[in-house]
Amino acid sequence: MKYIMFEDFSGDPLPIMFPNRINHLEFREQIPYTKVLSAGYVQIRENGFACHGESKELGVAARAEDGKIINSKLEAPEQ
Template sequence: MKYIIFEDFSGRAIPVLFPDRIEHGELREQLPYSTVLSAGYVNHSGGGFVCHGEAKSLGAAAGQGDAAVIERHFQQGEP
């Protein structure tokens, strides 16, 4: 899967996960958030989420804390 982590209007990091067949740039155009914090690819292994790669079209890459942001989002049950 692919992902983009945006900064929402209150300053929180919001991850959006989506299928590989959708381009990072295409999804970016559909969302109102102004700031892309990071983007790349995400896999879920037995030990949790693993983020890697980059989204050249956004000028963003996977960040060291991205897996933790995604994990936290699922644990908190946020929409």
């Protein structure tokens, strides 16, 4: 899958994942957040999500912390 990491309106990173058949730029045009932090490809591995690659159209690449951010957003909230 592909992903784009946006900065949401409160300044927090917000990852959005989408199918490989959709172009990064096409997807980016549909989202209202103004700042793109990173983008690339995401895979599920034994120890969580791993991000790699880049989006030449957006001029950004995957960052080392992106997988951890995606993991944290998908974890069940503490009760």
